[in-house]
Amino acid sequence: MPLGLRSKKKDKSKETFRLVESEAAAPAPAAPAASASRLQFHTQLAHGSPTGRLEGFGSARELYAKIAEAFRIPPAQIMFCTLNTHKVDMDKLLGAQIGLEDFIFAHIKGQRKEVEVLKTDDVLGLTITDNGTGCAFIKRIKEGSLMDQTKMIYVGDHIETINGKNVSDCRHYEVAKMLKDLQKGQMFKLELIEPMKAFEKLEPRSEGGTLPEAKISRGRETLRLRTKGPATVEEMPTEVEEKAIKKVDELLETYMGIRDIELAATMVEAGRDKKNPDEFAVALDETLGDFAFPDEFVFDVWGAIGDAKQGRL
Numbered sequence: 009m010p011l012g013l014r015s016k017k018k019d020k021s022k023e024t025f026r027l028v029e030s031e032a033a034a035p036a037p038a039a040p041a042a043s044a045s046r047l048q049f050h051t052q053l054a055h056g057s058p059t060g061r062l063e064g065f066g067s068a069r070e071l072y073a074k075i076a077e078a079f080r081i082p083p084a085q086i087m088f089c090t091l092n093t094h095k096v097d098m099d100k101l102l103g104a105q106i107g108l109e110d111f112i113f114a115h116i117k118g119q120r121k122e123v124e125v126l127k128t129d130d131v132l133g134l135t136i137t138d139n140g141t142g143c144a145f146i147k148r149i150k151e152g153s154l155m156d157q158t159k160m161i162y163v164g165d166h167i168e169t170i171n172g173k174n175v176s177d178c179r180h181y182e183v184a185k186m187l188k189d190l191q192k193g194q195m196f197k198l199e200l201i202e203p204m205k206a207f208e209k210l211e212p213r214s215e216g217g218t219l220p221e222a223k224i225s226r227g228r229e230t231l232r233l234r235t236k237g238p239a240t241v242e243e244m245p246t247e248v249e250e251k252a253i254k255k256v257d258e259l260l261e262t263y264m265g266i267r268d269i270e271l272a273a274t275m276v277e278a279g280r281d282k283k284n285p286d287e288f289a290v291a292l293d294e295t296l297g298d299f300a301f302p303d304e305f306v307f308d309v310w311g312a313i314g315d316a317k318q319g320r321l
Contacts, residue, residue, distance in 0.1 A: 046063065047063060047108065047231060047241070048061050048062065048063045049061070049062045049063070049106065049110065049111075049112055050062075050111050050112070051075055051078065051111070051112040051113070051114060052094070052111075052112075052113055052114070053079055053113070053114050053115075053116060053204075054090065054094040054095075054096075054113040054114060054115045054116075054203065054204070055094075055115075055116070055118075055203075055204040055205055056094075057079060060075070060078035060079060061078070062074045062075065062078065062112065065233075065239065066233060066239035067140075067233050067239070068102075068104075068139060068140035068141060068233055069140065069141050071089075071102075071112075071233065072086045072089075072114075072139070072141055075089075075112070075114045079114075081116065083141070084142075084143075085116045085117050086114050086115070086116055086139070086141075086143075087115050087116060087117055087139065087143050087145060087164070087166050087201070087203055088101060088102070088115050088139045088143070088145060088164075088203075089101070089102040089112050089113060089114050089115065089139075090102065090112075090113045090115065091106065091107070091110045091111065091112060091113070092110055092111050092113075093113065094113045096115065096162075096163060096164040096203055098147045098148065098163060098164075101137070101147070103269070103270045104233045104270045104273075105230040105231065105233070105242075106230060106231045106233070107229075107230050107231075108229055108230065108231060108241070115164070115203040115204070116203070116204050117166065117201045117203070117204065118201065118202045118203055118204035118205060119201070119202045119204075120168070120199065120200070120201050120202075121160060121199070121200050121201075121202065122197060122198070122199050122200075123158060123160045123161055123197070123198045123200060124195055124196070124197050125154070125155075125158055125195065125196055125197075125198065126193075126194075126195050127154070127190055127191065127192050127193065127194055127195075127196060128154060128192070128193070129153070129154045129192070130192060131150075131153065131154070132153065132154055132155050132187055133149060133150035133152075133153020133154055133155045133156055134146055134148070134149060134150075134153075134155050134187065135147045135148035135149075135150075136167070136180045136183050136184050136187075137180050137268075138179055138180040138183075142176060142177040142178070142179075143166055143176065144166065144167050144175065144178060144179070144180050144182075144183040145164060145165060145166045145167065146161070146162070146163055146164065146165050146167070147163065148163065149161065149162075149163055161198070161200065162202065164202065164203045165200040165201065165202055165203075166200060166201040166202075166203075167183055167198060167199075167200060168199045168200060168201055169197075169198070169199040170183070170186050170187065170190075170196065170197075170198060171190075171196050171197055172197070173186070181299075229241055229242065229243055229244070230242060230243075230244060245273065245276075248316050248317060248319075249273075249276055249316070251316045251321040252276045252312060252313050252315075252316035252317075252321065253269060253272045253273050253276050254272075255312040255315070255316065255321055256272040256275050256276055256309050256312055256313070257269055257271075257272040259305065259308050259309055259312060260272060263301075263302065263304075263305040263308075271296070271299075274295065274296065275292065275296070275309060276313055276316075278291040278292055278295055278296075279291070279309070279310060279313045280313075282310075285306060285307055285310040288306065288309075288310050288313075289303070289306045292306060
C-alpha cells in the first residue's frame with residue numbers, strides 16, 4: 009500500500025493536541041522468551057509495606073494483578089509504579105522495560121479531591137500519561153501554566169472525572185482530547201485522586217533490592233513487557249537506536265504534542281528492517297493504527313531512523 013495512497017484516517021495535525029500532551033507505553037510485537045517467566049522481582053507499596061516477590065508476568069496488566077495479589081488489594085487501586093524509589097518521581101516511572109535488578113514500588117490511590125478551574129488560556133500545561141490498565145494521571149505540569157497556578161493539582165494525581173464524566177477507563181490520549189475540548193472562558197471541574205503518601209522513614213532505593221541466588225545480573229539486559237505474547241529479556245538499545253528514539257520523540261512532540269519514549273522506541277523497532285517508507289507506513293498502521301499518524305510525520309520519522317543508521321544524528 010503506497011504511502012501516498014494510504015486510506016486517510018481522522019487527521020491529527022500539529023495543532024490537534026497542543027493543549028495537553030500525553031504519554032504512554034506503546035505495544036510491541038510479540039517475541040518468544042525462554043527465561044522471562046522464571047525471573048523474580050521485589051516489590052513494596054510506596055507508602056510502606058513488607059516486601060513481596062513477583063514472577064510470571066508478561067504485561068503491565070499482569071504485573072499489576074501480581075502486585076495486587078501479593079498485597080491483597082484490588083488491582084484498580086494501583087495507580088502507577090516507580091523503579092528503585094518510593095517517591096512520585098516521573099523520571100523513574102515503570103514503562104515497558106524493567107531492569108533485571110530493579111525494585112518495584114507500587115503507588116496506590118489515596119485522598120480524593122475536587123478542583124474547579126476557570127479556563128483562561130488555550131493551553132492548560134498538563135502532560136497526561138497512563139499505566140496501561142485504565143488509569144490516566146498527570147506526569148508533568150508546565151511551570152507558569154494555568155494548572156501550575158492551581159495549587160491543588162499535583163504531578164501523580166489520577167484524573168477520575170471531567171465535569172462529572174468518569175474517565176477512569178479512558179486512555180491518556182482520550183483524556184487529553186477531553187481537556188483540549190473544554191471551552192475557553194468557562195469553569196470546569198476535575199475530580200482527582202492523589203497517590204497515598206509515603207512514610208518519611210522510608211528511604212528511596214538508588215539501586216535494586218537484594219536478589220535471590222538464582223537471579224544473576226546480566227549487565228544492561230531488561231525485561232520487556234508485551235501487550236501481546238510473553239515478556240522477553242532483551243539488551244538495552246544501542247547508541248544508534250537511542251539517538252533515533254530521541255529524535256522520533258522530538259518529532260512526536262512537533263507533530264502531535266506527545267512526548268512518549270516507549271512509543272518512539274516501538275516506532276524505531278518497527279522501522280528496523282523496513283526497506284522504504286511505504287513498508288514502514290504499513291508497519292506503523294498494523295502496530296499503532298489507533299494513532300493515525302499523518303503522512304508527512306511518517307516521512308520525517310523514516311528519515312530520522314535513516315539518519316541515525318548513517319551516523320548523521
